[in-house]
Amino acid sequence: MNKIANWLIHDHRRYEEALEDCEVAAEEECWGEAVKLFKAFAEELKLHMLMEDEVLYPLLEKESGDPYGDLAELNDEHENLVRLLGDLVYVIKEKDFDHFEKSLKPLHKAMTEHNNNEEKVFQSLGTEAVLLRRDEVMSRLDALNPQSQRRNWSF
Numbered sequence: 001m002n003k004i005a006n007w008l009i010h011d012h013r014r015y016e017e018a019l020e021d022c023e024v025a026a027e028e029e030c031w032g033e034a035v036k037l038f039k040a041f042a043e044e045l046k047l048h049m050l051m052e053d054e055v056l057y058p059l060l061e062k063e064s065g066d067p068y069g070d071l072a073e074l075n076d077e078h079e080n081l082v083r084l085l086g087d088l089v090y091v092i093k094e095k096d097f098d099h100f101e102k103s104l105k106p107l108h109k110a111m112t113e114h115n116n117n118e119e120k121v122f123q124s125l126g127t128e129a130v131l132l133r134r135d136e137v138m139s140r141l142d143a144l145n146p147q148s149q150r151r152n153w154s155f
Helices: 003-027 031-064 070-094 097-124 127-132 134-142
Strands: none
Touching (some): 003 031, 003 097, 031 070, 031 127, 127 134
8 A cells, every 4th residue: 555545544453453342342331431432433423533634635626626515424324333433332331242233333334335335435535645745744633633623423
């Protein structure tokens, strides 16, 4: 994989692994650890989505014009992930691994599909333009206020 792809997708693999760690803790009935891991995962994912929603997607749209509406689709996928995460919050409180695992599967599937789709979209919409503006992008990312979420995270 090239530098561009690595720079834009490195967090995706880390989030997939974090979700798997949460699942392992729940399977071992270490619910305190599972909740702790889930909260850390959710907080980091919130920031990740904020960075994409407020910086990367607008920049890619400006650079490409998004002729196929791919970024709008990615935004819809974010909404679905937020909904699935919210559902899982309620389930994890029950400390029932079977129910937790059944609720985790759609989240894991949706997250993996979104990550793959997003990586393809980033490549097709011109990640080279983003890489050329890396300093500007990094400055805008650093300036983000995590408290200014436009998404409704009900948990």
